[in-house]
Amino acid sequence: MGIDSKGRGLLIVLSGPSGAGKGTVCSALRTHAPELVYSVSATTRKPREGEVDGVNYFFKSKKEFEGMIEEGELLEWAQYVNNYYGTPRRFVEEQLDAGRDVLLxxxxxxxxxxxxxxxxGIFIFLLPPSLDELASRIRGRGTETEEAVVNRLKAAAKELREVEHYDYAVLNDRVxxxxxxxxxxxxxxxxxKDRLFQEQPDWLEGM
Structure with missing residues (x-):
């Protein structure tokens, strides 16, 4: 029988505090790791010009989204400015079953x-080089007041303590x-080896 080196795909969850550079790193990974599938979120907000259902988002009505919540069809969800956003489990599972790694x-x-x-899932926490660098990045956006920046930094300091719940910590000193x-x-x-043998317990057959 032998070993199928591909097997089932992995769900990679990348998170970290605001200003750590999650979006920048994920954008770069689209070039450096084109084999990765990027998770598509569901939302109840209206499509913007040029957005395509199933590519940018899965666009749902409020009733449809709430049905997904009740049926446990979302890996996570939240509500922002009267709209729901969430990660459909079915899309992720289909990609994983096809042997593709999914980045969330x-x-x-x-x-x-x-x-x-x-x-x-594989949980990766993205770290800034330092709190000073984190503050510099947030201020560099030039979109928020100093009070808002201070509040973001306080929230980020609290979020940084969550790193203990992750499998890996990745320093984002250079993208x-x-x-x-x-x-x-x-x-x-x-x-x-535990993943390989769990997925293919009979791999020794035929050797």
Whole structure:
């Protein structure tokens, strides 16, 4: 029978405090790791010009979304400005069953929900080089008042303590280096003997 080196895909959950560079790293991974599938969220907000259902979001009515919540069809969900946002479990499971790795970029609170519902995921916490650098990045956006920046930094300091609940911590000192670290984690996880033998217990047959 032998070993199928591909097997089932992995769900990689990447999160961290605001300003850690989650979006930047994920955008870079689209170039450096094109084999990754990016999780598509569901939302009740109206599509913006150019957005495509199933590509940018799964657009749902409020009734449809609330039905998904009741049926346990979401790995995580939240409500912002009268609209729901969440991660459909079916899409993720279909990709994983097809042997594709799925990347989910999400905030710390959402990652907690995912871990409760999908503990076999790989949870990666993105770290800024320092709190000073984090403050510099947030201020560099130039979109918030100093009071708002201070509040974000307080929230970030609290979120940083959540790193203990993650499998890996990746330093985002340089985007390319952070991407390499994430890819190294994926390679290592696919080589775990317990994962390989669990998925293919009869691999010795025919050898």
């Amino acid at each position: 970029e999400i905030e710390v609170q959402g990652a907690k929900q995912v871990k409760e519902r999908f503990p076999e 390319e280096a952070a991407c390499d670290r994430v890819r190294s984690i994926l390679i290592a996880e696919h080589c775990r």
